Each structure stands twice: as structure tokens, then as C-alpha cells.
Amino acid sequence: MSVPKFAQIKEFILENIQSGEWQENDRVPSENELTSQFQVSRMTARRALSELTDAGILTRSQGQGTFVASFKSQSSLLEIKNIADEVKARNSNYSCTILVMESISAIAPIAIALGVEVDSHVYRSVIVHNENEQPLQVEERFVNPALAKDYLQQDFHSLTPHEYLSQTAPLTEARHTVEAIMPNQEMCEWLNLYNEEPCLQVIRRTWSTQGIVSFARLVSPGSKYRLGGHLTFKK
Amino acid sequence: MSVPKFAQIKEFILENIQSGEWQENDRVPSENELTSQFQVSRMTARRALSELTDAGILTRSQGQGTFVASFKSQSSLLEIKNIADEVKARNSNYSCTILVMESISAIAPIAIALGVEVDSHVYRSVIVHNENEQPLQVEERFVNPALAKDYLQQDFHSLTPHEYLSQTAPLTEARHTVEAIMPNQEMCEWLNLYNEEPCLQVIRRTWSTQGIVSFARLVSPGSKYRLGGHLTFKK
């Protein structure tokens, strides 16, 4: 069987939506109607509807029927990729410089972000990620020692901190914020910026089941780095 | 039945992953093993595995088995929401000021971005979105007249351009880039910025089946606006 039947039904439905034939909130054929239209079993028709529902393209309501989801509910998403992979994908040379690896006493904002007590010890690393030997991103990371006690012993030339942490403490959640900032003088030096320029800053906090694992600040010059996102309608 | 059997199996698998019992790339029980462990039919066990696979938590390979997906493959996503909804969700007052509604002759970069011929006519609008009467975001939008010929006749106080366009020409695809920029003087005036400050700029291009519908530039002051994202492990 070249194209599975359930996939043919999915295509049929998607074509009707994309052509504008079926508008937002319109009703789509029920499982039984598709069953007789396509001469398949109800379970096969159901599979097509269920998968499109999981993909956010349809909504279903027991007793009422299945409907075209409103586009509004389809959020536009941006992807934050691993910087090392991204550089390698561009066929550029990736390298990194480790500036700081230390254990420090947590001041209030850092302690709060990590969910530990003020003045307790936390690990801090500062790494510059380079593309073709030019600084592309500074990663300043604070790590909860309880959840990654060997953090300072790692060699982050071969494995990024994010990769190490997700192996050590299984990650269950991550939160990000993105903002535009003006770098301070220290950051300008790290990034080799002679003229001040706006930077994109991503704050990432990661959780495991045992608590907050780490808190990272990723800063890139606006002229060299941007985030990309892509949303397609069909699966 | 309070909790469906397939959901119980999903929970069982998720707990084992979150506790660290099953690590990345570890093999999880096969459909047949779950069938006998939980005393369910193969189709029920299969449903649990399939749904977790669709959610990106497991990967499956015919003949080999089912495995815990690597966290790396789980992309971190940022959501770009409708600005009006976002302001209202904060219980603030939303308003907008329409600065420009015009038909212009497309210079090269705009014509290319819209996929029309250079010097052909395109629509342009500039709208300032306010939170509590303070400018929060400037939306400059170029629209392909072939796909939304009544664009200039709309009243965008009641309906945002994005909402209007997605009703008029069913959207099938969207692409975004996010970057940090320094606003030019005109933009500073629109945003009421006395001191220059970095801004977050989102470029959004939207497609319908008939071609590129519009090209928008959304600029917000870095001090007032940020993008947020959230990634949870469990469904």
C-alpha cells in the first residue's frame, strides 16, 4: 500500500481547508460519513480525524461533531536551537572559549531564580560560543549544585552544558524569555563589540523532577544572530 | 471508567522517564509487553505509545522497538501571540492608533518579500498598539492586493489586520524571525521613545495557497516587551 488510507483521508480534509472550502469553525464530515464516502472502517476514518485534532487543525466535541479549528488557536512558534548544532549546520567552524568555571555564593536574584537559599553555594560558568573564531553568543549559566554536583569537572569543549545537564538530571520543563537589551561593558568585551549595539538575550530556566536545575543567560549581538520560526499548516 | 486505560499506561511511561529510571534512547516496553503487563489489548497499549510518540517523547522504529526520545530533539519553542489578546489578558486597556493606510509603489526589497513585481502597487498600513494609552508595539504591514483587495477599507480598531487577513485568505504557512535592533528616528517617534533603547523586532511573512499574503514588521521597545516560551515534558 503506497499511501495509507488514513493518510488519504487526512489529505482530503486538509485540501478542503486550505482551498477555503471549509472555513474556520465549519463542521467536517463525521466518522460515519467518512466511513461510507471512503469505504473504510470507522476506526480508519477516526484515525484521520484524531491525528488532525492532535495537530491542532480540528477540534472535536462528543455528541456535536468535528470542526475546523480557528487559526487563532494555532500559536506561532519560534524554535530555540542548540547553538553548536546551528553553527555546524551552516558549515561554519564551531569553537568555544571557557572564561569562568567557579563556585560562588548566590546573591538574592540568582538564589531565587534557582530556588536555593540566599548565600548558599552555586556553580557558575561563562562560555563564549564562536563561529569561525568570532564570538557569536555568550552563555552565562548558574547551576544548582544539588542536582549536578560534578558540573565544574566537565570539559565543555566536547559537550555543551545543556547537553551535559539533560543527561545528568532528566529535564521535565523549560521556560524562556527573549528580550532586546543593551550589553554592559563586560559583555561587550566578551563579545568583541567595539561599537555598542543591541543584543538579543534569551533567559532559559530548566526544571527536573527534583527542582530547578539551572538558569542560563544567552546573549548574542543583534547584527549576527536572530531566532527563526516556522509554522506550516499541513502535517 | 474514571481514568482510561491508555492514559494510565501513558502516565506509567512518563513517570519512568521523569524519575530517570528510563534514560534517553533507552528502550521502553513493546506493545506486547505492555499488553500482558497491563492486561489490555494490543491496540490500547499501542495507543499509549503512539500518542507519546506524536508528542515527541518517544521514537519508534519498525522492527526495532520504541525508545525514549533524546531531549535534544525536543525543540524549545517560543510563542508569538496576538498583541491585542496579550494586553487584554493582562487586564490592561488595549487601544490602537492608525497612522498610515495607503497604496504605494513597491520598491525592490518589499516587492521581493511579497512575491510581486517591482513598482507594482501594494497596500501599506502602520498601526501603533497601545497598552493603557502607552505605545507598546508598532506594526508596519505590506499586503499583496491580489489576495486582500478590500484591505484599505477595513476598520482595524475592531479587528486586527492579522485577524482580518486570516479570514480573507486562509493562511497555510507563516515564518518569523526575531532580532534585536536599534530603532531609527521615525520609529522612536512612533513609540514615544525619548532615549534611544534597543527594540525587539519580529518579521512575519504569511502564506496562503495562492501566494504570499503579507509581510509584517512588529517593533517593540526592549524595556516594555518580551517574548515568552514554555516547554513541558508531559502532555
Add this chain to the structure above:
DNA sequence: ATAATTTCCTTGTATATACAAGATGAGTTG
């Protein structure tokens, strides 16, 4: 010993069937 075949376990597709439960409208009853 190496190569080809077979066997077995895995996931993938598809059907027929059964019952549960939500929504709706028609018809009945008060």
C-alpha cells in the same frame, strides 16, 4: 568460514464489533 535463508519479534495498517457517554431534537406527558 561465509553467504543466504528462515524465524521471530517488532511496529504499521486495517477491519468488525461492542458499549459508554455527550448533544440534540422530536414527541409525549403533565
Add this chain to the structure above:
DNA sequence: CAACTCATCTTGTATATACAAGGAAATTAT
């Protein structure tokens, strides 16, 4: 007229069964 019941449509859960197809390892043939 209002309220209730019921039939019927919808989706939701669950099972048993069948065959297809990929992958790996054991077996057999060369």
C-alpha cells in the same frame, strides 16, 4: 406551554483479529 422521555446522532474507549513490513539473530546451505 413547559417539562420530561426517548430515539438518534455524535465522539470516546476497548477488544480481538488479520496481514504487512522492517530488523536482527539464529539456522542452514554453500
